[in-house]
Amino acid sequence: MALEFSKLLSRLVPRGQGFGVLAAGSIVVTLVIILALFAPYLTPYDPTSTAGPSLHPPSTEHPMGTNRLGYDVYSRVLYGGRTILIVVILSTLISMIAGIPLGLFSGYRGGAVDRSISVVMDSIYVFPGLILAIAMAAALGPGIANTALSIAIVYIPTYFKMARGQTLSMKEQTFVEAVRALGAKSSTLMFTHILPNILPTLTVVFSLNVADAVLTEAGLSFFGLSVPAPTPDWGYDLRAGQPFLPSGYWWLITFPGLMIIALAIGFSLIGEGLNELTSPWTAKR
Amino acid sequence: MCEIGNLVSLRTFIVTRTLLTIPTILVLLTLVFLIMRVMPGDPVLSIVGMHASEEHILELRRELGLVDESGNPRPLYLQFLNYLINVFRGDLGRSLIWGRRPVLVEVLDHLPATIELTIWGFLVSIAIGLLAGVLSAHKRGTVVDQSLRFYSIVSYALFIPWVGMLLQMLFAVELGLLPVAGRIESGLYVEHVTGLYLLDSLITSDWRAFYSSLHHLVLPSVTLGIVISGIFSRLSRNSMLEVMSQDFITAARARGLPERVILKHALKNAFIPILTMMGLQFALLLTGAILTETTFSWPGMGSFLLERISYRDYTTLQGSVVIFAVMISLVSLIVDLVYAYVDPRIRF
Numbered sequence: 269m270a271l272e273f274s275k276l277l278s279r280l281v282p283r284g285q286g287f288g289v290l291a292a293g294s295i296v297v298t299l300v301i302i303l304a305l306f307a308p309y310l311t312p313y314d315p316t317s318t319a320g321p322s323l324h325p326p327s328t329e330h331p332m333g334t335n336r337l338g339y340d341v342y343s344r345v346l347y348g349g350r351t352i353l354i355v356v357i358l359s360t361l362i363s364m365i366a367g368i369p370l371g372l373f374s375g376y377r378g379g380a381v382d383r384s385i386s387v388v389m390d391s392i393y394v395f396p397g398l399i400l401a402i403a404m405a406a407a408l409g410p411g412i413a414n415t416a417l418s419i420a421i422v423y424i425p426t427y428f429k430m431a432r433g434q435t436l437s438m439k440e441q442t443f444v445e446a447v448r449a450l451g452a453k454s455s456t457l458m459f460t461h462i463l464p465n466i467l468p469t470l471t472v473v474f475s476l477n478v479a480d481a482v483l484t485e486a487g488l489s490f491f492g493l494s495v496p497a498p499t500p501d502w503g504y505d506l507r508a509g510q511p512f513l514p515s516g517y518w519w520l521i522t523f524p525g526l527m528i529i530a531l532a533i534g535f536s537l538i539g540e541g542l543n544e545l546t547s548p549w550t551a552k553r
Numbered sequence: 554m555c556e557i558g559n560l561v562s563l564r565t566f567i568v569t570r571t572l573l574t575i576p577t578i579l580v581l582l583t584l585v586f587l588i589m590r591v592m593p594g595d596p597v598l599s600i601v602g603m604h605a606s607e608e609h610i611l612e613l614r615r616e617l618g619l620v621d622e623s624g625n626p627r628p629l630y631l632q633f634l635n636y637l638i639n640v641f642r643g644d645l646g647r648s649l650i651w652g653r654r655p656v657l658v659e660v661l662d663h664l665p666a667t668i669e670l671t672i673w674g675f676l677v678s679i680a681i682g683l684l685a686g687v688l689s690a691h692k693r694g695t696v697v698d699q700s701l702r703f704y705s706i707v708s709y710a711l712f713i714p715w716v717g718m719l720l721q722m723l724f725a726v727e728l729g730l731l732p733v734a735g736r737i738e739s740g741l742y743v744e745h746v747t748g749l750y751l752l753d754s755l756i757t758s759d760w761r762a763f764y765s766s767l768h769h770l771v772l773p774s775v776t777l778g779i780v781i782s783g784i785f786s787r788l789s790r791n792s793m794l795e796v797m798s799q800d801f802i803t804a805a806r807a808r809g810l811p812e813r814v815i816l817k818h819a820l821k822n823a824f825i826p827i828l829t830m831m832g833l834q835f836a837l838l839l840t841g842a843i844l845t846e847t848t849f850s851w852p853g854m855g856s857f858l859l860e861r862i863s864y865r866d867y868t869t870l871q872g873s874v875v876i877f878a879v880m881i882s883l884v885s886l887i888v889d890l891v892y893a894y895v896d897p898r899i900r901f
Contacts, residue, residue: 289706391580394881396840399858400584403874406862407588479710486712487844491859506714510848513718514726514733521722525715532710540706 290541293475296534300527304349313340315347316498323512326519333519335509345523348500352531355416355494356481360474362420364427368470371431372458376439386432393425397480398487405493415494419484423477430473434466468546475539482532502528566893574882581878586636589871590629616647617868645872650864656872660854664876665748666736667853670773671842672749677778678785678838679831685782686789686827690797691816701786708783713841717776717848724772731772734850738765773849777841781834788830792823825895832888836881 303310313319318338319330326333332341374385392400404418435458438444447461488494489503497504502524509520597613614620618635621627627635639646645656689701725733737743737750743762746753750766796802796819805815846855854873861869 387576388580391577392584394577394836394885395581395878396836396843396881398840398843399874399877402858402862403585403870404588406870407867483710483712487840490714490844490847491862493862503712503714506712506718510714510718513722516726518722521715521718525712525718528712528715529710532712533707536706536710 286541286544288541289537290545293534293537293539293541296530297538300349300531300534301353303346304353307343307346307350311340311343311346313343315339315343315500319343323517323520325517332523333517335505335520336512341505341519341523344500344505345502345527348502348505348524349527349531351412351495351499351501352482352485352489352503352528355412355419355485356478358412358416359419359481359485360423360478362416363423363477364474366420367424367427368431368463370424371428371433372435372462374428375432375435376454376458376462382432385428389425389428392421393429397422398484401484401488402491402493405488405491410494410496412495415485415488418488418493419481422484423481426473426477430469431466434469435462438462438465472539472542472546475535475542479532479535479539482528482535486528486532563893567890570886570889570893574886577882578878581882582637582640582875583633585871585874585878586633589867640875645875646868648861648869649866650861656869657876659857659869660873660876663852663854663857665853666851667839667842667846667855669749669751669770670777670845670851670853671838673770673774674777674781674842674845675831675838677774678781681778681782682785682831683789683827685786687793687816687820689786689790690793691812693794702790705783705786705790708780708786711780713776713780713844714848716780717772717845720772720776721849732769736766736769736852737762738769741765773845773851776848777838777845780841781838784834784837785827785831789823789827792827792830793819796823825892829888829892832891833885835884835888839877839881 316339319340320334320338322334322336322338324330324334324338330340330342332345334340335344370385370389374382401418401422404421405415408414408418439462444457444461447457452461485494486503486506489501490507492504492507494501494504505524506521506528509517509524512520597610597617597619611620611624615622615624618632618639619627643657645660647653647655648659685701685704689698692698721733724731732738741762743750743753743759743766744757746756751763751770754760754763754766797815799822802815802819805818842853843855843858845851846853847859850856854877858870858873861873
């Protein structure tokens with residue numbers, strides 16, 4: 269994948285526009301990851317214990333103020349990044365591990381098997397993702413693994429469709445026919461010859477999908493269906509801050525919300541940038 | 554002769570397309586069934602609590618179809634069959650809390666509010682999306698186009714509750730122009746005709762209620778509209794560009810027609826595909842509506858689901874998801890049928 273990326277990058281630089289979008293997205297995402305990763309070094313406070321007076325506006329001591337329980341909002345924002353990133357990465361991995369091999373198999377095999385798997389995947393694909401995740405999360409109960417699983421179900425069809433579509437077009441190509449003529453096994457063909465060729469498309473789908481998964485996690489957490497209560501989580505903090513909005517405690521909702529959209533926009537920009545770079549035809553339109 | 558042939562193929566299309574919704578609904582029903590069975594622990598115990606009487610537990614087990622009449626556990630496939638039959642008979646079970654009303658009745662109580670919000674959010678997003686998309690296509694390659702395309706990426710990534718809260722903060726708390734939340738002023742009541750307040754108050758000529766519901770509708774529908782508009786703007790831009798590259802536009806240009814007229818011609822031709830693609834975004838609108846509702850205490854399906862989740866009212870949850878599945882399948886069916894009627898090329 270690293271190789272694909274560097275190949276991509278070297279192709280992009282002179283082209284400008286897509287590259288700028290990609291760079292902007294990468295900077296935002298990297299920044300959020302750094303904030304989450306180095307949280308303990310960036311804040312002296314524990315995100316789940318009282319660090320100051322209740323509902324204190326932003327000050328030098330608490331740059332983003334404190335919440336009702338006197339927790340430091342800045343610390344909660346930093347540590348909340350860890351929660352959402354872990355859940356989203358985990359769920360994306362699950363979706364890919366389930367969706368991609370299934371798509372490869374279905375597309376390669378064809379026929380009735382392919383049609384049946386496709387009907388199942390299409391049905392899940394058209395259903396509103398958040399509602400499916402809500403039902404799943406409500407049944408499974410709170411926790412990082414359960415939340416990740418609930419989100420993963422929603423996005424398996426995305427990876428399935430991508431892998432299947434690519435496999436179908438790849439199957440017709442001469443090099444695949446040549447490998448098959450040499451007597452390669454189907455599994456070898458799928459995983460060592462077709463899979464590497466779908467990686468560029470995968471990077472685009474992956475980035476756009478992670479952006480979507482970030483919003484779904486935030487939605488679940490806003491519904492109180494993500495990690496259990498005191499654990500910092502942006503969506504949950506946003507909901508917890510809402511009752512104080514009419515009284516003018518703006519800092520409770522502003523910062524967690526800003527982080528959610530920063531992360532989502534960051535991944536979207538990476539996806540769009542990569543898309544313009546990998547398929548110049550759509551970029552021109 | 555040609556007319557009749559057309560009608561026959563349209564009828565075949567309608568029948569095939571309608572039959573195709575059956576597998577979709579079946580898959581979703583199965584999924585919902587499985588999701589509700591992965592619940593860790595004993596679902597019945599988690600509903601009634603550890604201290605419920607033996608009799609009460611057995612009764613609930615029987616009602617949920619987990620055991621047969623004599624109290625023996627039912628195999629999973631029989632439970633599934635039982636559930637399918639009930640769903641197709643329109644029986645979604647009874648709610649597990651508060652007077653144990655039928656789930657279908659409860660859902661139908663809350664659905665109109667969601668539909669009203671969805672319709673207005675859709676209209677707002679069409680207005681913004683079409684305008685942005687057409688402008689973007691018209692000014693293709695310029696700074697205007699670039700910024701509008703940036704807008705379409707960014708707006709999709711906006712988190713609805715956050716946008717809603719910012720608007721609440723600005724227009725309701727700071728400026729006091731619009732209500733913070735709710736669907737209508739407390740104390741006002743709209744006579745039930747369709748369940749859509751704006752329409753019902755119009756039908757019954759209740760102007761105070763009409764004004765109040767309109768007032769309450771502005772912020773939620775704008776919030777929903779803004780977030781969805783990005784996708785519509787992109788769809789409109791692409792459709793417009795496709796139409797603008799066709800020969801009849803080049804011909805019109807060659808004849809020296811003013812750009813305004815050319816744009817009008819192009820839009821007329823791009824409008825149907827745009828509308829169809831917008832119809833396909835119904836799932837997205839529904840997801841958006843659910844988040845918008847919980848932000849604005851809008852008494853629709855989203856707020857309803859949120860409330861029932863906290864009471865662990867699983868039959869209601871399951872029933873609501875079933876209703877959503879049916880709605881999604883029906884809307885996509887309708888969109889396809891309308892498209893087939895308007896554009897004969899896609900009847901296969």
